[in-house]
Amino acid sequence: xxxxxxxxxxxxxxxxxxxxxxxxxxxxxxxxxxxxxxxxxxxxxxxxxxxxxxxxxxxxxxxxxxxxxxxxxxxxxxxxxxxxxxxxxxxxxxxxxxxxxxxxxxxxxxxxxxxxxxxxxxxxxxxxxxxxxxxxxxxxxxxxxxxxxxxxxxxxxxxxxxxxxxxxxxxxxxxxxxx
Amino acid sequence: xxxxxxxxxxxxxxxxxxxxxxxxxxxxxxxxxxxxxxxxxxxxxxxxxxxxxxxxxxxxxxxxxxxxxxxxxxxxxxxxxxxxxxxxxxxxxxxxxxxxxxxxxxxxxxxxxxxxxxxxxxxxxxxxxxxxxxxxxxxxxxxxxxxxxxxxxxxxxxxxxxxxxxxxxxxxxxxxxxxxxxxxxxxxxxxxxx
Numbered sequence: 090x091x092x093x094x095x096x097x098x099x100x101x102x103x104x105x106x107x108x109x110x111x112x113x114x115x116x117x118x119x120x121x122x123x124x125x126x127x128x129x130x131x132x133x134x135x136x137x138x139x140x141x142x143x144x145x146x147x148x149x150x151x152x153x154x155x156x157x158x159x160x161x162x163x164x165x166x167x168x169x170x171x172x173x174x175x176x177x178x179x180x181x182x183x184x185x186x187x188x189x190x191x192x193x194x195x196x197x198x199x200x201x202x203x204x205x206x207x208x209x210x211x212x213x214x215x216x217x218x219x220x221x222x223x224x225x226x227x228x229x230x231x232x233x234x235x236x237x238x239x240x241x242x243x244x245x246x247x248x249x250x251x252x253x254x255x256x257x258x259x260x261x262x263x264x265x266x267x268x
Numbered sequence: 269x270x271x272x273x274x275x276x277x278x279x280x281x282x283x284x285x286x287x288x289x290x291x292x293x294x295x296x297x298x299x300x301x302x303x304x305x306x307x308x309x310x311x312x313x314x315x316x317x318x319x320x321x322x323x324x325x326x327x328x329x330x331x332x333x334x335x336x337x338x339x340x341x342x343x344x345x346x347x348x349x350x351x352x353x354x355x356x357x358x359x360x361x362x363x364x365x366x367x368x369x370x371x372x373x374x375x376x377x378x379x380x381x382x383x384x385x386x387x388x389x390x391x392x393x394x395x396x397x398x399x400x401x402x403x404x405x406x407x408x409x410x411x412x413x414x415x416x417x418x419x420x421x422x423x424x425x426x427x428x429x430x431x432x433x434x435x436x437x438x439x440x441x442x443x444x445x446x447x448x449x450x451x452x453x454x455x456x457x458x459x460x461x462x
Contacts, residue, residue: 256453266450
């Protein structure tokens with residue numbers, strides 16, 4: 090039985106239904122936007138390597154994102170838990186320059202969509218950026234610069250995996266690679 | 269990665285643009301990785317074995333939904349894994365024979381269900397293998413990934429327990445933590461690319 094199906098997204102129950110033949114044959118994948126959070130550690134460079142491979146395979150573009158945590162100024166004279174949160178402008182400028190350099194060196198203009206530097210809490214900003222960009226995939230390393238060895242999954246990666254609006258591809262330092 | 273980093277040159281010394289000076293190019297590991305990813309004109313993906321843990325719930329069917337097109341595109345084999353969690357009574361040191369029988373019966377049942385799932389949902393052109401293990405789900409998934417060895421694990425964030433107030437189920441979380449290879453997590457309601 091041959092039929093033409095539109096590229097609409099099917100719910101999981103469609104696996105057994107009349108559209109199942111399309112899925113059996115392997116539905117087309119529309120992976121167009123990859124988001125890679127970067128903290129300039131070697132693990133995040135590894136995430137970029139995977140992203141380049143994905144981009145090459147699927148004709149996708151990559152957005153590099155770096156999140157700078159705001160400066161917290163505790164209140165003077167112990168006046169209660171009031172803190173001022175200031176975006177660290179200098180840090181953000183430096184990060185943007187570094188991201189651009191990294192993007193040009195590792196990805197190239199063909200696959201690099203843009204570089205973003207955001208201010209806020211890393212995991213929250215990453216998931217919000219993924220929603221805003223309409224990312225199809227987030228590629229993230231388990232650890233970053235803090236890289237506490239006794240944790241198997243860093244706090245940022247863990248929260249991104251929990252709250253992401255799209256599939257998350259997690260790579261770790263020492264693993265069986267396919268790229 | 270199949271590279272012997274000891275053999276590769278750590279540092280290259282090149283003549284620089286200014287006469288009379290040289291530049292040191294440090295052969296950093298991430299640069300080698302990037303070079304490898306970039307050098308192949310053909311597919312840089314060596315994705316040959318995908319492990320898909322399945323608990324027959326709808327969310328886990330979604331993981332399979334992601335695995336199929338990936339397997340087709342890269343010519344990978346899919347291993348569908350179902351883990352039966354043995355039921356143990358805390359007081360018993362020795363597993364009573366009725367329990368053992370029940371576990372075996374559950375495993376046989378699961379294998380049949382997996383095989384029918386393979387037949388109904390997986391295109392015969394894609395090589396798929398059903399596997400059933402007995403033990404703690406996350407542990408058996410990680411062990412299977414090591415023994416195959418899997419290149420990628422695609423796991424759904426929730427399963428049949430489906431406790432929705434947790435953003436990710438315990439099995440998926442532990443698999444992401446302990447996996448020996450990259451893991452792709454898919455959730456029920458999300459922006460999909462399949």
